[in-house]
Amino acid sequence: MAERTYLDWNATAPLRPEARAAIAEVARAARAAPWPDPALAWTDVQDLGAELRPEGSARG
Amino acid sequence: MAEMTYLEAGALALAEAMRADPRVWALGEDLGRGGVFGQYKGLQAEFGPERIVDTPISEAAIMAVATGAAMLGTRPVVEMRFADFALCAIDELVNQAAKARYMFGGQTRVPLVVREPMGRWRSSAAQHSQSLEAWYVHVPGLVVLAPATPADNRALLRAAIACDDPVVYLEHKNLWPFPGEVPDEPEPAPIGKARRVREGSDLTLVAWSATVHEAARAAELLAREGISVELFDLRSLWPWDREAVLGSAARTGRLLVAHEAVQVGGFGAEVAATVAEELGVPVARIGAPRLPVPYSPPLEAELEVDAARIAAAARRLLERPRRA
Structure with missing residues (x-):
């Protein structure tokens, strides 16, 4: 995320230290977590007419 | 020839158009500090806050103001920040800007450019990643452009600003840092030519x-x-x-x-x-x-x-x- 500037451009006030620490902890936990199964991209969309994953489209 | 990024080429095109024609101005959120991606950096210093206009966070108001200003003879360039956010202004664009020429029997034109950064930009998620060009192509009265290179971003943005009808101008967020050769003199990029x-x-x-x-x-x-x-x-x-x-x-x-x-x-x-x-x-x-x-x-x-x-x-x- 280091190369992204969007958040910097939108920051209007410094975050309080406790908020910054909480965000850092959540980000650390997220980085340590395993990536989700790519198949999850094809779920939770809608009940009727949801897109189907084409056969053989999975990577790895 | 000069090498520049896709982002820089767009900024150059707008600056050139504003130098050449005092009727050209831009409005949108965060323009004063250079735009959300930096594509307006330095422009307010050169042209002042009356031509690089910071607006409240209301895409509908921005589009409505620009449509009226275009009908009155100026050439506004609207910045929507993300194509996804432009949906807040779809009524003003589709029901007003796109239809005014037809509904007033050609007595008015709407020379308006709507810049909409589009597409996926790593982990921008569902509300900041969409490519909705087909929606706009479907609407009579709109021109729709989507440049892929720095040279085209410069030439097509100039062409869009010169166009007398409303143009939806789709710049891809992933291309902002993309470098390329740009001619010293703007080469015309006729709208409608692949x-x-x-x-x-x-x-x-x-x-x-x-x-x-x-x-x-x-x-x-x-x-x-x-x-x-x-x-x-x-x-x-x-x-x-x-x-x-x-x-x-x-x-x-x-x-x-x-x-x-x-x-x-x-x-x-x-x-x-x-x-x-x-x-x-x-x-x-x-x-x-x-x-x-x-x-x-x-x-x-x-x-x-x-x-x-x-x-x-x-x-x-x-x-x-x-x-x-």
């Missing part, structure tokens, strides 16, 4: 915006297999260069259209249907599945229309006989 990226004889491949670069990589992959691809960057989606695409497809006998937008109801369907109707040659499309764009990188990758997937679609199309 750019032939690569000559070929086995298959015509049409793409626009960031997908042009994936399509070029796909053409390279296929060339190593002895498959010759003729690639077009459509650049202008409405009007689109039917002559160039039909001429090429007539020679190669096959057409593949690739785009980042959802395939269902995408503009690729219009191009493919036109070629099928006119020439009767085999056509195919490849676009994203009809899914929201996920935040997680491996999930987001599921939706990519990348070089490997375009090449695979081309191979499937080549298995079909040239004449349907």
Whole structure:
């Protein structure tokens, strides 16, 4: 995320230290977590007419 | 020639147009500090806050003000920050700007440019990643442009500002840092003319915006297999260069259209249907599945229309006989 500037451009006030620490902890936990199964991209969309994953489209 | 990024080329085009014509001005959120991506950096210092205008956070108000100002003789450039956010202003754009010329019997024109940064930009998720060009192409009265290179971002933005009808100008967020040669003197990029990226004889491949670069990589992959691809960057989606695409497809006998937008109801369907109707040659499309764009990188990758997937679609199309 280091190369992204969007958040910097939108920051209007410094975050309080406790908020910054909480965000850092959540980000650390997220980085340590395993990536989700790519198949999850094809779920939770809608009940009727949801897109189907084409056969053989999975990577790895 | 000077090398610059796609972002810098857009900024240059706007600055050139503003220097040349005092009726040109820009408005949107965060423009005073350079725009959310930095594409307006330094412009308020040069042109002042009355021509580089910071607005409240209301896309509907921005579009309404710009539409009225265009009808009164100025040439506003609207910044929507993300194409997704422009949906808040769809009534002003579609029901007012796009229709005013027709409904007032030509007594007024709306020379308005709406800049909409579009497309996926790593982990920007469902509400900041959409490619909605097909929605705008569907609306009579709108011109729709989607440049893929720095040279075209400069030339087409100049052409858009010079246009007397409303233009939806779709810049791809992933292309902001993309470098390229830009002529010292702006070369005219006529609206409605495609750019032939690569000559070929086995298959015509049409793409626009960031997908042009994936399509070029796909053409390279296929060339190593002895498959010759003729690639077009459509650049202008409405009007689109039917002559160039039909001429090429007539020679190669096959057409593949690739785009980042959802395939269902995408503009690729219009191009493919036109070629099928006119020439009767085999056509195919490849676009994203009809899914929201996920935040997680491996999930987001599921939706990519990348070089490997375009090449695979081309191979499937080549298995079909040239004449349907």
